[in-house]
Amino acid sequence: MSGFVYFIGPEAVIYRNPDSDAVRVKIGYTRYNPQTRLGALQCGSPVPLELIAYIDGTQELERAFHGAFAELRSHGEWFYVEHKLRDFLGYLYPERGDSPRYVHRDRLTVALYDTVFARCSSHPSMTDEEYCRTTDPRWLIEYYPEVCEA
Secondary structure, three states, X not given: OOEEEEEEEEOOHHHOOOOOOOOEEEEXXXXXXXXHHHHHHHHXXXXXXXXEEEEEEOXXXXXXXHHHOHHHEEEOOEEEOOHHHHHHHHHHOOOOOXXXXXXXXXXXXXXXXXXXXXXXXXXXXXXXXXXXXXXXXXXXXXXXXXXXXX
């Protein structure tokens, strides 16, 4: 069933200290308004959360993102915001002061190409091999074949 895949995390998650335990993001699915889902999650969270971005998607696509970022799973649908996931969310993150971002497919394709499917590390502290191990892009190829063609 069609709906939205969303990315929800602590406020300004991209700008937080990467050593902080609070640096996790939920990759989830909802058939309804993702802003409503944010409200439900906020009730149980000890820190302020924000809707970072959302895309058109299905539960299968949500599971594909979970598979792609499995190395960074904290628990359930929550993932540590490190390495390729941090870079990916940086592409999707709204500019300061902007409202949460609905990400169109063309922008998402660029984000995936430049981060998840990237072979080179943007982090001087890790090798390209270590960086590539932080995701498994094969989970997403079926949903975004144009990334492989680029």
